[in-house]
Amino acid sequence: MSAHMVALMYADDMSWAEEYGANVPQIIRKYGGDYNFVSGGPVEVVEGDLPVPSGVGTFNFPSREAIMQFLNAEEYQPYADLRNRHSRTQIMIFDGRA
Template structure:
């Protein structure tokens, strides 16, 4: 079952950004990850704006694949740099419909 990693990031020190942006997508790809978006074009249509610098949406084949990506030793220095230079919130969601009313999604 596919899952989606939502990375909501507010950059506080951009020193880590160039290397992270250039290399982390390859590490994610080794674990089946595919970026669907990595954008700073955030428009709020309802509620309070998140104040984020960027939001990334990455599809993975499973929760195990996300965990393997997060635990990858090659990712560790990039994660440390990101954590030191940002406020980051990472969330994983699956492809289910909690209410069960969308016919093309599995009931959650």
């Protein structure tokens, strides 16, 4: 069953994002994933009291296991560390249905 990942990112400084964006997509693809959408501009919360993130990404993977393999992959860790040094991120995963 396919699985999805949503990442809400909160960052004041996005100077690190170019390096992250240049290297992480091929790691995501290695685990069968792809970007569905990554915000490139301001995010607006139109309902509820969710803090406004500076960025949102949605991703599709073949399974939850594939998501966890990506998140824990040795080659991803330097970029996860980079992201975590410069932002706070909330990541949610869930199963998809056709």
